[in-house]
Amino acid sequence: MASALMHRLDTPDLLDLQQQAAAAAGVPVGFQDRGRDGIPVPELRVIPAGEFEMGSDGSEYGHRDTESPRRFVLIERPFALGRYTVTKAEFAAFQRATGWVPRREAIWPKGDQQPVFNLRLADVEAYLEWLSGQTGQRYRLPTEAEWEFAARAGTRTAFAFGDSVGCRDVHFNSLFPYDERRERRKWYIPLCIPLPRPMDVGSYPPNLWGLHDMHGNVQEFTQSPWRDSHSGLPRDGVYRRGPNEEWVVVKGGSWFDPAVACRSASRRRRHVTEMDTNLGFRVLRELGSGTGTR
Numbered sequence: 163m164a165s166a167l168m169h170r171l172d173t174p175d176l177l178d179l180q181q182q183a184a185a186a187a188g189v190p191v192g193f194q195d196r197g198r199d200g201i202p203v204p205e206l207r208v209i210p211a212g213e214f215e216m217g218s219d220g221s222e223y224g225h226r227d228t229e230s231p232r233r234f235v236l237i238e239r240p241f242a243l244g245r246y247t248v249t250k251a252e253f254a255a256f257q258r259a260t261g262w263v264p265r266r267e268a269i270w271p272k273g274d275q276q277p278v279f280n281l282r283l284a285d286v287e288a289y290l291e292w293l294s295g296q297t298g299q300r301y302r303l304p305t306e307a308e309w310e311f312a313a314r315a316g317t318r319t320a321f322a323f324g325d326s327v328g329c330r331d332v333h334f335n336s337l338f339p340y341d342e343r344r345e346r347r348k349w350y351i352p353l354c355i356p357l358p359r360p361m362d363v364g365s366y367p368p369n370l371w372g373l374h375d376m377h378g379n380v381q382e383f384t385q386s387p388w389r390d391s392h393s394g395l396p397r398d399g400v401y402r403r404g405p406n407e408e409w410v411v412v413k414g415g416s417w418f419d420p421a422v423a424c425r426s427a428s429r430r431r432r433h434v435t436e437m438d439t440n441l442g443f444r445v446l447r448e449l450g451s452g453t454g455t456r
Contacts, residue, residue: 176316176370183210183240187449192245192372195297195447201255203297204445206242207372209312213237216310216399217392217427222320223341224422228429233392235307235399243304243312244444246277246363246374247382248289253278256289269439275362277380277442283410283434286383286443293445304446306386306411306429307399313376313414313426315369320425321377322369327421332378333361338420360417360440377424380442381412381432388431408434416440 184191189208197203217232218225251274256262264270268280281289290301304312319325320340321332329336364374387403388411395401403410409431415424418440422428432441 173370179210179212180208180371183449184208187240187242189242189449193242195299197255197293197296201259201296202252203293204248204252205245206445206447207245208242208449209237209240209308209371211237211240212311214311214314214316215318216307218320218425222425222427224320224425224428226428228390229427230391231393232427234397235311236397237308237311238398240449241304241308242447242449243308243373244446245368245372247380247442247444248278249363250274250276250278253289256292260288260292262288265437268437271360273362275364277360277363277375279360279380279439279442280437281441281443282437283383290445300448301445302448303383303385303443305399306384306413308446309376309382309384309413309444310426312371312373313369315371315373317370317426320427322426323367323377327377327424331367332415332421332424333357333366333375333417334378334415334421334424335418338422340421357417360442376414377426378415378419378421379417380414380440381416381419381430381438382414383432383441383443384411384413386411410434412441 180191191208194203194205213234213236215232216235218229219232250271264280270280271278294301313322315322321327323331326340360380366375368374369376387407388409389395412430412432415428
């Protein structure tokens with residue numbers, strides 16, 4: 163399965179691999195788990211196992227040294243990833259059940275379908291533990307490698323949509339398009355007025371595997387501890403945060419960031435206690451354990 167993904171990058175084959183992974187796991191390509199008492203559960207998309215080239219090099223516009231070296235990583239097991247980032251409405255069920263309240267000074271999403279934000283990593287992990295208990299499945303954050311693999315959806319380009327994007331594709335700060343030397347066009351001004359807030363999830367096109375907003379809208383937590391480069395990291399991309407490590411990797415860029423920060427390879431560090439209006443998260447559901455899909 164892994165080698166097939168590297169050598170078969172056309173659309174029909176990638177979708178076939180996705181279908182095969184779903185069939186092997188006994189679930190549809192797109193599905194939701196059942197939650198107790200009808201709680202809203204994030205929609206999921208199955209992502210097949212495979213090998214991919216992670217990171218970027220100096221030939222990619224916007225490249226940073228922290229994205230090097232570009233290297234092959236093996237994702238050994240298929241998984242299911244949230245079709246969207248977790249919304250305010252989905253997180254509200256956790257609030258009601260546990261009595262969790264946002265910090266008094268924090269801005270909170272207004273719309274139910276906006277990504278939930280202004281959460282610390284501990285809050286995110288508490289939600290994931292609660293959701294696992296409500297569904298009988300194991301939910302967690304993706305690793306940095308799992309996140310980038312899913313975002314790329316078989317591509318080696320800067321974005322899942324190619325080597326360039328406009329603000330019709332991705333919700334970034336349109337004052338800073340991907341490459342101003344090539345990308346500045348008149349339609350940026352009338353149609354891409356900067357919006358100082360996240361948009362509702364799913365407002366922008368999905369990648370080939372059916373995942374929305376992997377580029378832009380809000381940055382997304384991963385479970386991976388921050389490293390200053392990809393050098394020397396395990397081939398499977400799995401390494402765990404130690405008890406004294408306080409920085410984690412976030413991916414995807416946001417409405418506040420320039421387009422270069424929304425590239426598949428782009429990465430940023432955030433403190434585990436940090437909260438922000440452009441920082442949310444997406445769930446990963448492990449496959450092969452439990453029941454309860456619908």
